[in-house]
Amino acid sequence: MIIQTQNLCFSYPNFALRDINFALHAGELLAITGANGSGKTTLGKLLCGLLKPESGTVLIQGKNTKNWRLGQFGQHVGYLFQEPARQIFAPTVLQELTFTQELRGVPQEESHARAHELLARFELTHLAEQSTLTLSRGEQQRLALCGLLLNQPAALILDEPTTGLDPRRCDILAQTLQACLRADVAILLISHDMTFVQANATRILRMTEGQLHES
């Protein structure tokens, strides 16, 4: 089991997530669907440490994450934001992919080789030396996903990953996710795109007013 929640609760002044219990296994793509404001993104943020639960626990690879720092979450879970521009920092596309690797002590040649492999898979090779400020939303989305995949996380949490992607890029995303599943990565997909969800998810849960239901 990669991610497990036990009676997870969280509330905003006018909204609450109540008793969220579910488990995400290795090699599983669990999709969470639901109306706007039903709490899907809040759940995603709780699972990656961006929000702290009021009560209940989040277990990642069997460990209680109560006292984890964000950096520790990041070493196990990759989180793709709804707004990908917020998770792109480096001046150029290639640097964006290599800097975290180099901070972790991966040799430059190895980090560059891995970065180029991912850029090729997501059809971003021609942009490698380009400034990250000039990328379109779809390109930002793909680059942010590349950045997450480079870390080889045990779980991926993707918040609306198909937004801004054309059908062909959606297919590439689907193929990449299937490859991740084969590599035993657990994926939590938060999406409104029912076509994409039904084509790729192994299990679907529905979020309604802060509660999870089997779909």
Place this chain on the structure above:
Amino acid sequence: MKVDPRITILFVLLLSTFAVIFRNPWHMLPVLVSAIIAVLLARAPLLKLLRRLRGVWIMLIFVTLLQTLAAQNWLAGLLIAATVLQRLVILLLGGALLASFSGHVLVQALLQLRMPYQLAFMLSIGLRFVPLFGESFRDSLNAMQLRGVDLRKLKFRTRVKIYTWLLMPTVASGVHQARKLAMAMELRGFGAHECRTAYAPLCMRWHDWLALALVILWAAGMIALRVVL
């Protein structure tokens, strides 16, 4: 009873001017005391502002320490540090005084002080963007850590490099938001008519005139103090 925002703007301008031109901590002290009294009387959201500006306090302490260390002897350094600290606190208190008014009231005050509408509006929007910048910077910092970067474990030099990189998405997102806002405003006909009317124009009442007289007397007193001491 709230004082007319135009009087507050005048007071804050005088506060800031004195904070910048006075170089002696003993001259600055009465200015600081006046600013504190004004903030208390105006019931300005000082605590809220202090909480929001937690990072600024670290900078204040850093600047003060730097000034102390840069001086020739420790006493001179301490006096310079006290001046710098008082100056920054006075500027912060001035900000708190202005923050006790809502954006549209401040715009109205600036307009009635004969400032062009577009400039006054730009100022009020600019003030609203400050917390957004902070939020955006925090988001980027979180996103960076979610990439598995444990900032606490990095060397100081690497950390500084990363912080400078984080400014890029923050500034880019600010510019993007400003562009979107400008487009939305244009689409809603901003600036289409030069003649503007106000729903609630500001009127000076007797206590505002009294406050104005007090501010003028106070300013004269501060200048006299500066000349005499």
